[in-house]
Amino acid sequence: MGHALGGGSPVRVFTTQDRWNSLAHKISTMGDFKPEIILEKSGVVAIDPRDPAAVEAVNALPEPCLVTVADHTVMPVIPAFRLLAARLDPRHPVLLKDRLDDACEPPAASLTALLAAATRLGSLLCDGIGDAILVRGEPGPAASLRLAYNILQAAGTRIFKTDYVACPSCGRTLFNLQHTTQKIRAATGHLKGVRIAVMGCIVNGPGEMADADFGYVGGAPGKINLYVGKTPVQFNIPEAAAVTRLIGLIREHGKWLEPPAGSEDNT
Ligand code: SF4
Known part of the structure; x- marks a missing residue:
């Protein structure tokens, strides 16, 4: 979608196709809080970082590829992504997600979603892990993007405002x-x-x-x-x-x- 990802590129903000569609009429007016990449179009590969065969298969790929932890991996988010980052060849960029259970739990209330996303994604970004982020615990499409950018700013990863x-x-x-x-x-x-x-x-x-x-x-x-x-x-x-x-x-x-x-x- 025209945005470089990984290496020295800014940490990118993902959204889902549904959320993109619901915002499509006003994306041009969203200023600094625009979605950058649609999850379903990104070609991201989702794996369980505890599965040595899956990690080995990704590490053997000839070209860098975007990798994330698979939904429903039964691990807390932070250790799951730390394990992925530890085992993955560093040439592969990593997409961080605030939840691994999007499809099986009701959406969290906004404050709960904010605290969970900030704690999980913020910790990982401060560890130096992550080339892109997806916030989906916050149910509002525009609010989830504001939250994603504010987490990047607070972690000092992508400073776009004062x-x-x-x-x-x-x-x-x-x-x-x-x-x-x-x-x-x-x-x-x-x-x-x-x-x-x-x-x-x-x-x-x-x-x-x-x-x-x-x-x-x-x-x-x-x-x-x-x-x-x-x-x-x-x-x-x-x-x-x-x-x-x-x-x-x-x-x-x-x-x-x-x-x-x-x-x-x-x-
Ligand atoms: S007023 Fe001075 S000493 Fe008190 S918290 Fe602020 S900087 Fe620290």
């Missing part, structure tokens, strides 16, 4: 962390692949910003320090002006985009 790192807040926090994070998200949520840290104080905040591109850190009561990477570049900005100054800093570093007119909040 990423935020915030401290949990404590007695040292120098501003209303939740309110400020929401304000920053509202102003910057449309950017692509920018990571912003929002930290309550300069005592521990800068050390906890991980690999953020920009930092918004409480410097003193009502005053904010701004960082580029781990370097402080602006000090003691009044809180009321700090989000505007942060936007200016993002702009100076060539990472600002004007928000699209009428864009949806997909955060």
Whole structure:
């Protein structure tokens, strides 16, 4: 379907033919949450990773081929895919699925599906396993795609929107962390692949910003320090002006985009 898969390609988002059909009329308007590959057209080979003959047959194939764990394999999802990845020749890309029992269990409620998919797929992606993912525990076709992309983003596998790192807040926090994070998200949520840290104080905040591109850190009561990477570049900005100054800093570093007119909040 025109998307490279495996090797250094981005981790792809699969959907089923049924779900594709139900979304077909609006795929062009789905922005960053479009389905990329239809499961039934992908030629994926499904095997039980405990079956040495099946693994050997796939490993003997002359060309790389997309492989997944077969439905109804009686194993929990995470160990099943870890076993597959351990036994499979690494030239074969792997399709991860959040469930191996799609046909025999009723669809889970959305929150349950979200937690199960995030735990299973997120763990595997953080292990470095997986070249494509399929979320099917979430019953809504569009919601399952949003969930798939959000899992990729949260795992740091495929950054397609702004990423935020915030401290949990404590007695040292120098501003209303939740309110400020929401304000920053509202102003910057449309950017692509920018990571912003929002930290309550300069005592521990800068050390906890991980690999953020920009930092918004409480410097003193009502005053904010701004960082580029781990370097402080602006000090003691009044809180009321700090989000505007942060936007200016993002702009100076060539990472600002004007928000699209009428864009949806997909955060
Ligand atoms: S960064 Fe500062 S305010 Fe935030 S949790 Fe750590 S010590 Fe508390």
